Amino acid sequence: xxxxxxxxxxxxxxxxxxxxxxxxxxxxxxxxxxxxxxxxxxxxxxxxxxxxxxxxxxxxxxxxxxxxxxxxxxxxxxxxxxxxxxxxxxxxxxxxxxxxxxxxxxxxxxxxxxxxxxxxxxxxxxxxxxxxxxxxxxxxxxxxxxxxxxxxxxxxxxxxxxxxxxxxxxxxxxxxxxxxxxxxxxxxxxxxxxxxxxxxxxxxxxxxxxxxxxxxxxxxxxxxxxxxxxxxxxxxxxxxxxxxxxxxxxxxxxxxxxxxxxxxxxxxxxxxxxxxxxxxxxxxxxxxxxxxxxxxxxxxxxxxxxxxxxxxxxxxxxxxxxxxxxxxxxxxxxxxxxx
Amino acid sequence: xxxxxxxxxxxxxxxxxxxxxxxxxxxxxxxxxxxxxxxxxxxxxxxxxxxxxxxxxxxxxxxxxxxxxxxxxxxxxxxxxxxxxxxxxxxxxxxxxxxxxxxxxxxxxxxxxxxxxxxxxxxxxxxxxxxxxxxxxxxxxxxxxxxxxxxxxxxxxxxxxxxxxxxxxxxxxxxxxxxxxxxxxxxxxxxxxxxxxxxxxxxxxxxxxxxxxxxxxxxxxxxxxxxxxxxxxxxxxxxxxxxxxxxxxxxxxxxxxxxxxxxxxxxxxxxxxxxxxxxxxxxxxxxxxxxxxxxxxxxxxxxxxxxxxxxxxxxxxxxxxxxxxxxxxxxxxx
Numbered sequence: 001x002x003x004x005x006x007x008x009x010x011x012x013x014x015x016x017x018x019x020x021x022x023x024x025x026x027x028x029x030x031x032x033x034x035x036x037x038x039x040x041x042x043x044x045x046x047x048x049x050x051x052x053x054x055x056x057x058x059x060x061x062x063x064x065x066x067x068x069x070x071x072x073x074x075x076x077x078x079x080x081x082x083x084x085x086x087x088x089x090x091x092x093x094x095x096x097x098x099x100x101x102x103x104x105x106x107x108x109x110x111x112x113x114x115x116x117x118x119x120x121x122x123x124x125x126x127x128x129x130x131x132x133x134x135x136x137x138x139x140x141x142x143x144x145x146x147x148x149x150x151x152x153x154x155x156x157x158x159x160x161x162x163x164x165x166x167x168x169x170x171x172x173x174x175x176x177x178x179x180x181x182x183x184x185x186x187x188x189x190x191x192x193x194x195x196x197x198x199x200x201x202x203x204x205x206x207x208x209x210x211x212x213x214x215x216x217x218x219x220x221x222x223x224x225x226x227x228x229x230x231x232x233x234x235x236x237x238x239x240x241x242x243x244x245x246x247x248x249x250x251x252x253x254x255x256x257x258x259x260x261x262x263x264x265x266x267x268x269x270x271x272x273x274x275x276x277x278x279x280x281x282x283x284x285x286x287x288x289x290x291x292x293x294x295x296x297x298x299x300x301x302x303x304x305x306x307x308x309x310x311x312x313x314x315x316x317x318x319x320x321x322x323x324x325x326x327x328x329x330x331x332x333x334x335x336x337x338x339x
Numbered sequence: 340x341x342x343x344x345x346x347x348x349x350x351x352x353x354x355x356x357x358x359x360x361x362x363x364x365x366x367x368x369x370x371x372x373x374x375x376x377x378x379x380x381x382x383x384x385x386x387x388x389x390x391x392x393x394x395x396x397x398x399x400x401x402x403x404x405x406x407x408x409x410x411x412x413x414x415x416x417x418x419x420x421x422x423x424x425x426x427x428x429x430x431x432x433x434x435x436x437x438x439x440x441x442x443x444x445x446x447x448x449x450x451x452x453x454x455x456x457x458x459x460x461x462x463x464x465x466x467x468x469x470x471x472x473x474x475x476x477x478x479x480x481x482x483x484x485x486x487x488x489x490x491x492x493x494x495x496x497x498x499x500x501x502x503x504x505x506x507x508x509x510x511x512x513x514x515x516x517x518x519x520x521x522x523x524x525x526x527x528x529x530x531x532x533x534x535x536x537x538x539x540x541x542x543x544x545x546x547x548x549x550x551x552x553x554x555x556x557x558x559x560x561x562x563x564x565x566x567x568x569x570x571x572x573x574x575x576x577x578x579x580x581x582x583x584x585x586x587x588x589x590x591x592x593x594x595x596x597x598x599x600x601x602x603x604x605x606x607x608x609x610x611x612x613x614x615x616x617x618x619x620x621x622x623x624x625x626x627x628x629x630x631x632x633x634x635x636x637x638x639x640x641x642x643x644x645x646x647x648x649x650x651x652x653x654x655x656x657x658x659x660x661x662x663x664x665x666x667x668x669x670x671x672x673x
Contacts, residue, residue, distance in 0.1 A: 038605035057608045063603070120625045174446045181619055184563050193602045193621075194561035195628040205589025260562075291447040304601065311599035314563060 013283065017018065020290045027297040031067040032059070035304045035311050066191040069295040073191070074269075076206050076251040078292020079213050080106030081151075081266030082285050087244045088151040095252040095266035098245070099137040099156045102165035104256045105133020105187060109172050112182035123186045124198035124257050128205070137161055137182060139245050149237055151228040154245075186272045189316050191300045202254035203262035209250030216244045217281040224279065227284075264319045265292045267328045295323060296337035368624035383522050386504035386515055387467055387476055393499070400523055401443070401455060402464035403484035404429065406503055408650035411435045412533070413525035419458035421484060423447045431650060448486030451627040452493055460498045464519060471595050472572050478505065505651065509578025512651045513537075520620070520652075533653035539584050540657035540664075547664035548584040553672060555579070555663075556587040556611030556637070557646060560621040564601040564607050565632070572596045574651065579663065587611045605632040612637055612673050613666060615646040636673035642666075 019080070033044050037058050044063075045053035054060045078094035088097070107130025111117040117126065138158045147154035148247075173180045220239035222230035229238060255262070272295075273287035299322055303313040381396040400410065404422035407429055411417070420426055420437075427437070443459045444450040455463075466483040469476055479492040482502050494500060511535050517530050557568040557576050570576040570586040572595055580586050587610055592597055596633025600607050600665045614637045616622065623643045627633050637643065644666050 035603045036601040037358060037606075057630040057634075058603050058606070061633075064628075118622065164398065174449070175425050175428075177428060181423065183624075185620055188562055190562040193564065193629065195625065197628070293477065304603070310601065310604055310607075311564060312601040312603075 009063060011305065013117065013229040013277055016089065016287070019277070020287060021272075023294045024290055027301070028067060028071070030301045031070060031297045032063050032157070034301050036307050036309055038223055038309060041096065043084070062192065062206045066194075066300065067194055067297065069196075069258055070300055071293045072206060073255040073262065074293035074296030075264060075289040076209065076255040076292075077262065077265040077296070078269035078273070078288040078290070079210060079285050079290070080251040081268075082270040082281070082288035082308045083213055083216065083244055083248045084222070084266065085270050086223060086281060087200040087241070087248070088155055089223070090155070091271070092267070094153070094263075095248055095255075096162075096261070096263070097155060097167055098138045098248065098252075099134040099158055099254040101129045101256055102162045102169065103137075103260040104128070104131040105183065105261070106130055106169050107133070108186045109169050109179040109183050112179040113172050118178060118182045119132070120148070120185065121197045122197060123182060124202075125262075127186065128202060128253055128257035131256050132249060134161060134165060135253070136243070139249075140254075154241075162328050181297065183273050186260055189260035190295070190314055192304075192312065192315075194259060196258075198257055200293035204260050206248045206254035208273060209247045212243050212247035213251065213285055214282075216240065216247055217285055220281040221243065224281075233293070262296070262316065264323050267294055268323060268330075269295060271327070272330055275312045297321070298313070299323060303316060364529060371596065381522075382499055383519070384412050384557055385501040385519075385537050387502050388504075388568065391462065391499040391501055393461060395461075397461035397523060399459055400463045400464060401441075401460035401462075401498070403466060403482075404431070404464055405484075405505075405650055406464040406516065407649075408432070408435075408655070409503075409652040410523065411524070412522050412652040412654050413517065413520035413529055415523050415525050416440075416512075416522050419455055421445075421450045421455070423484060424656055429649070435531075437633070438654065443669055444484075448490070450485070450494070452490070452497070455494070459605075462523070463494060463498045463500045465500060465502055466505045467502040471503065471520065474504070474507050478651070482510075503651075505574060506538045506572075507574065507577070509574035509576075509651070511652045512574045513578075513653060513656060516651050517653065530653070533657070537653040537657040537660075540660040542580070544660040544667075545583045547667040548579075551667040551670070551672075552585065553612040553667055553670055554585045554587055554610055555613045555615055555667075557615045558599075558608070559617035559619065565605055566597045567608055568597045569595075575649070575656075576657075578656070582660075584663070584667070591672065602629055602631050605629060608632075609635055611635075612642060613670050614638065615663075616643050618645045619645045640671065640673045642670045642673065658673040 032048070033041050037054070039058055044059055049059050077095060084093040084095050084097060085091055104127035107126040108123045110129055110169040111122055111126040117123070138161045141157040141161065142154040147153055169183070173183050222233050223237045223240065227237065269292040270284065270288045273284055273291045277283040277287040299318040300315045302322060303315050303318040305315050344358055353498060353569065380392065382390060382392045386391045400415065401419035402425060403432045404420055407417045407420045410548050413627070417440055419441040420428055425445045426432060426442045441454060443458065467476055467484065468483055473640050480489050482500060485491045485494065486490070501519060503512065503519060509539040521530055523526060557570070559566040567587065567589065568576055569591060570580045570588050572590055576586055589607065589609065626638055632638065
């Protein structure tokens with residue numbers, strides 16, 4: 001390796017981190033100062049420094065929680081997406097592949113159907129539990145194939161379980177009005193208007209998930225070379241899979257429980273991150289998390305501002321339109337780095 | 340659409356306009372059989388202006404749950420029903436015997452057309468919602484409860500459809516439902532008795548509203564924020580307002596039907612003494628979790644009452660008005 005080339009590569013990466021850091025800072029500042037209620041920046045600052053001046057609870061009751069939620073959920077989904085694409089060797093893999101979203105949905109519906117739970121708080125905890133159970137189920141089915149080297153059984157198990165869960169959800173939702181209601185309120189992914197009761201447990205799970213994700217980075221790098229080569233490099237395949245899948249499950253489950261199903265970020269953040277910092281998972285995972293957090297916060301803020309000062313445009317809609325355009329631009333400008 | 344149907348639509352519209360012009364505002368005109376009882380045959384002009392002509396009075400009626408409920412209240416027995424939610428578990432049907440009624444749909448737009456055809460209806464009744472406060476009916480949209488125009492065409496192949504317009508004045512909607520019931524053979528005496536009971540309930544509500552002077556906020560909420568119903572745009576709230584109930588009304592102009600206030604702007608919707616909260620979406624406990632709304636005095640005082648969508652017939656509405664009168668009396672100014 002010639003040192004000038006190495007230096008250039010390093011500088012590019014340093015620039016990329018500076019860029020990501022700045023973007024994150026701007027996104028946070030934007031998320032705190034902009035909204036559908038035009039609070040003057042001075043008032044925002046005053047309220048942030050002295051919560052007692054925030055009489056309408058707009059800053060501490062709405063913007064601060066949704067900014068934190070955006071950072072956590074976006075970050076988790078970005079990391080989970082990179083993990084999922086690395087584990088399956090599939091650039092179109094999405095963290096929802098393991099039935100996490102449908103498991104969470106089914107739990108919410110079942111809670112309303114069997115136990116009569118219809119509140120947002122109950123839905124949060126149900127979603128968390130459902131997401132965990134669904135991915136354990138998928139992983140269990142996949143391990144039955146005894147072919148952990150191959151990501152295909154995992155993907156098939158995930159798709160099959162998702163389809164099954166969705167069928168049960170449709171059946172229950174169509175035959176029972178109260179489960180329909182709980183489902184309808186929960187299934188819209190959003191950062192605003194969310195109850196935060198489940199934040200402490202979700203945060204704890206997310207942190208464990210993130211630690212596992214970084215513990216999985218070396219294995220993911222080996223897996224990129226192909227499973228046989230990875231095994232030749234001394235990688236214990238079942239351990240690499242178990243750690244990676246647990247990380248995906250924990251991060252996605254907490255994100256889904258907190259904000260409902262939010263699509264698109266898990267799929268696209270890793271691609272943008274790969275274009276910025278390359279394919280080494282030690283860099284790719286944090287970069288993908290940062291891209292995810294920035295994207296979600298920016299789209300949420302844009303949705304608040306373009307609503308016209310009274311209502312807001314749901315973040316999912318902004319993500320799909322704005323994010324879609326941005327993603328096409330990334331694809332057009334850079335060849336998607338091969339996995 | 341073929342030429343005959345087009346012509347009949349235009350003709351129907353003309354007839355309606357003339358009829359409306361003839362009776363002035365048209366509000367509260369007592370329902371009498373609209374169909375001139377011809378020697379043989381049956382004809383009815385619905386709220387879209389379409390005139391349905393059959394060789395006999397429809398004996399077998401199918402329809403959307405909201406309209407079927409109104410028919411049931413006047414004693415007209417349907418043969419089939421499709422609902423927006425599971426019909427069997429719909430509490431509004433609780434007092435009626437559905438054993439002879441075929442349930443052909445339990446979710447919006449999901450109608451089992453074969454089962455509907457098997458019920459051999461002579462007529463299908465449903466609702467149509469205007470798209471603005473002028474009462475415009477979008478001909479390119481299907482009737483309410485139907486998935487799309489393609490499905491509507493298939494349904495029209497089974498039997499003609501009579502639509503009741505749910506918009507504008509509440510009393511007009513109730514009257515239109517009653518008029519349809521009478522045309523389908525409801526006992527005029529039953530309609531008159533229900534109307535009289537409704538009048539009594541109206542008087543009681545007006546008195547309760549006047550004595551309490553409380554402001555009522557009619558809303559729905561979810562993660563997007565608060566959907567504040569515009570009293571003049573929603574028939575039921577329009578009815579309450581016309582009877583003297585004070586309703587939260589922030590912007591009568593602007594978007595039709597309701598205004599959405601994001602949770603950041605929830606502080607704008609704080610003036611009500613009573614909240615009539617839609618049974619769909621966020622409920623009291625969820626509202627209390629919203630920091631920007633948790634301080635709402637009515638919420639803190641526990642003066643939040645359920646607002647379930649009810650059939651627009653005289654007896655159902657009278658029951659609701661009695662209930663509201665009770666809430667107005669037992670609640671306090673906050």
